[in-house]
Structures are given as structure tokens and as C-alpha cells.
Amino acid sequence: MAAVHHPPNPPVIHNFASSDVLVENLATFVLRAQKDAIDKKGRFTLAISGGSLPKMLRGLIGNPASKWDKWQVFYADERVVPLDHPDSNHNLCTQELFSKVPIPSENIHAIDVSLLDDLEELSDAYEKALIGEFAQKDAARFPVFDLILLGMGPDGHTCSLFPGHELLSEEDRWVAYLEDSPKPPPKRITLTYPVLNHAARVVFVATGEGKADILSQVLDNPEAGLPASRVKPVYPGQVFWFIDAAAGAKLKETPAQNL
């Protein structure tokens, strides 16, 4: 029987009255995804970005439903700096979340800092860590993350995928590097679209009035192809936007859709 090609699902927008309400609902959403993943295959695979996102996961701290020993966490993008550097996403996530919950340190996949001087080797090594987690266990061409948690910059970038950058057309690699990030620091690694677009769920979190203009471009004018608009996981994968009223103020429609 010929394979049926289903178009990607349109994004689901959850628009909350405040960022505190968003935080509570995000925790509920993550825990539902966790349960679904553990019920199916005994582990929960996530990718997490930096910026304001780690703080938005604070609703999970002290939550007895979190099965931290089942989490396998990768970084959606990472700055190529030592792990205790103020620019490190691993450092940020550790401060905001991982140091406050009982997650085994071996379940958190940080970059190999012995390779900081060789970006290609560093990103290859990170790709190998992903292959170890996914290709060997799931035997798939691209990893299927249970959940990828992303932010969006004021230019519409996500992960370290910036407007007009050549990495927007990467179709093969799982992890790529760049030395010319317009947002400092310049040296970074990032998951690529084939990875983002094979995830079961991708959640963008955008709050505050500073995100209102770019959010309306990304959601109401996806044809413009801004990096965040290009995240369209293959069916049955799903993109969700968790936004607050301030970020959603310029959208054509702002459905107050709770979970």
C-alpha cells in the first residue's frame, strides 16, 4: 500500500492571561508528555534551549509527578563555551532547574568541553551522543524527541537557526555548528530542522510585549519563512505555542485556549 502523506498539523496556540498561568500549564503539559513517553517506551527524551525558557520550567520543581530518572535531556542549541561560563545554556539550565530537582547528572547531555577548540569535532561528538540515544534504541533515520522546548528571538530565530543563515537548508546532519551567530556568543552548535521536524511535540514559549511583533509575523505570515515558522514536524508531530496575552497582542486571532 502506498504511504499516505499527511500535511503537517497547524500550530496549536495556548494563550494565557499571564506568564505565571503559562508556567503552571507548561508544567502540566510537560508531565502529560512525560507520562505518554514513559508508558510507551520507558523513557522521556527532551531537548531544551536557553534564553528565558529554563525559568519557565519552574512549575516542575518539587513536583512529585516528575520522573526525573527517566528524563534524557539534550540541548536544542548550545554556546561553545566552558560549562560553567555565564553564556552556557547548560549552566543556565543547571541554575534554573537541574540543580533544584533530583535528575541524575548522566541523564543530562552536555557538550564535550575537551573539544571546545574544534567546532566540527564538538558538533560531531554531540551528534554521536544523540545517535547513541536514538538511532541505536529506535533505529530511525532522524531522532524522534518526545518533546523539544524552544524560545524565539526578536528576529524570529529559534535554536541557533538565524534568518538567512545557510544552516536553514541543512537536510542531513542532526547537529550543526556555526561561528557567525548574530546573537553573541558567535560559536554555537544547534539541532537542525530534520531533528526539529521529526519531534513528536515542539513547544515554543514566548512571553512579553517584546515578542508581539515577531510573533504576529511568524504565526500570521508563515510564508515569509522566518526560522520559527519553519518548524513544522511531520505528521503526527505537533507544534504548540505557549504565549501570554502581551506576546499575543498583535495576532489576528488570539484564542484563549487552555489545555
Ligand SMILES: O=C(O)[C@H](O)[C@@H](O)[C@H](O)[C@H](O)COP(=O)(O)O
Ligand atoms: O541559546 C540561545 O540563544 C537560545 O536557545 C535562543 O534560541 C533563545 O531561545 C532565543 O533567543 C529566545 O531567547 P529569549 O527566550 O531569552 O527571548
